[in-house]
Amino acid sequence: MAALTLQGLGKRYGAASVVQGIDLRVADGEFMVLVGPSGCGKSTTLRMVAGLEDVSEGRILIGSDDVTHQAPAERGVAMVFQSYALYPHMTVAQNMGFGLKMAGQLPKAEVQARVQRAAASLQLEALLERRPAQLSGGQRQRVAIGRAIVREPRVFLFDEPLSNLDAALRTQMRAELAALHQRLGATIVYVTHDQVEAMTLGDRIAVFNAGCIEQVGAPMALYEQPANRFVAGFLGSPRMNFLPAAVAAPLAGRLAEGTTEVGVRPEHLQLAPDGAPGLPASLMRVENLGDLALLHWQVAGLPEALVHKTGLAPASLPVPGVQARLRCDPARLVCFDARGHRLG
Ligand SMILES: Nc1ncnc2c1ncn2[C@@H]1O[C@H](COP(=O)(O)OP(=O)(O)OP(=O)(O)O)[C@@H](O)[C@H]1O
Ligand SMILES: [Mg+2]
Structure with missing residues (x-):
């Protein structure tokens, strides 16, 4: 695992600036939650860290490596999306190991061992031979998380991973994610619209607004001492x-x-x-x-x-x-x- 540092990060699409001057340091092993209104640049920021979007300005460091212009596969970053995007014709085990096999650097036995370990930590062992169509939504999302874990990334990126699940499953998965974070000691950046996820999962929360960060801090610090009206009105349900x-x-x-x-x-x-x-x-x-x-x-x-x-x-x-x-x-x-x- 490693720290993640964003320095003056910005993104423009033509004349439109959608992310500006983001400075954020996520410590090694920290769980950082990003929140903010729709369209404020959360996904764009994650996608720049993952290397799925070019950076218009600023730098991205993982540990002490400048990865700003590195190819996605070289960064040691794994991203989990809202839609799980599993391969329907592959089993759970094949889905989880596929990215590793494609990368081709690891012996088959090591791929299998990692899949077994991830399956154990996600309670997927009994499901390894099933196909995605034979799984519930929560189980599919666990497979998507497992696919990220087996890569043993330096940083995990989650973009609203639980928003397709019903309330009961979300509560269960929230607890599992918290336990997983403790077990792996992973560095995580996690985007959510869910107030409870933000308040309970994050070591710290960064509140985005219109492509900028309004405030970064521990959940209760932001709740009790918001820097401004925007942060005060954004955190809390019903709102202030x-x-x-x-x-x-x-x-x-x-x-x-x-x-x-x-x-x-x-x-x-x-x-x-x-x-x-x-x-x-x-x-x-x-x-x-x-x-x-x-x-x-x-x-x-x-x-x-x-x-x-x-x-x-x-x-x-x-x-x-x-x-x-x-x-x-x-x-x-x-x-x-x-x-x-x-x-x-
Ligand atoms: N390829 C693109 N070309 C032009 N504008 C884009 C492109 N991708 C995203 N945008 C714009 O960038 C802004 C930020 O989008 P982004 O997806 O990062 O928002 P978000 O904070 O993740 O929102 P949500 O909470 O709805 O997922 C939006 O105004 C969006 O319309
Ligand atoms: Mg988004």
Whole structure:
């Protein structure tokens, strides 16, 4: 395994710049998650690292080797895509060993040994003689991951590998990926749209926006101390509520000097006790999710309802039409200046 370093990495298609000035260092053995809105350049960045796309500017280092202009096969990188792209006429074992056999440098016995080891670590041993059509989606994705593992790459690249799976399988595969990372000590760059995957799998998360990186940090650091409004609004589901400072003042008293906008996560809103001060609100809608509920409060002067996540038992949930006052622990408010930078 090895560290991966991106220095001033950029990509243009004709006049369109889709990735600009990406500086990112992924430590040896680190699990780095890339998130960001559709079209922000996550896949393009991975594809440049894999050598599937030319680099327009900047450098890519793996360990201390500059691989910017190396052929894909020379880089020691393996990529796993959203669609597994297995060969339908080959068995699981053949699919996993195919890339190695094609490369032709390894003795047959070594290829077989690596396939066996990868199959064991992915619980695929019983399936080695099956063909892809005889596998579930989750099993096929494990084969695609196995095909990457047998190459013993220096860096693994994953581009939304679990997004075709149903929720239960995704949860299972997420746990397996975390265990695999621990076992292999692999350097991984992992693109996902899934908030839970980003928060739970990553040692660190890099938040992309319009071809640039907004912030890089440990998941909880980004969640609790987002550098700006974009990162604050991107991580978290349901997303953070945003209020103009003038409206937010009765929520929690004084705001930091220079605040123009305030962010409050749904789980940090509370109902003020009877008679206590707070932000007057009227309940529009209740979404009961079983273990918790989302209350949608309308507030004068706000275009959108505030979303309030609460664990109240169903019998004690307020009903639509109720008037209440909302508050928030001042320490939980996130204050932004006019440029969207977090204050404090
Ligand atoms: N071959 C190409 N020619 C021109 N533009 C391209 C090409 N490939 C990608 N793009 C553009 O580059 C931008 C970044 O695309 P990319 O696939 O990296 O986004 P992404 O972050 O992976 O998005 P998603 O989350 O939807 O997968 C997009 O605006 C896309 O339209
Ligand atoms: Mg993509």
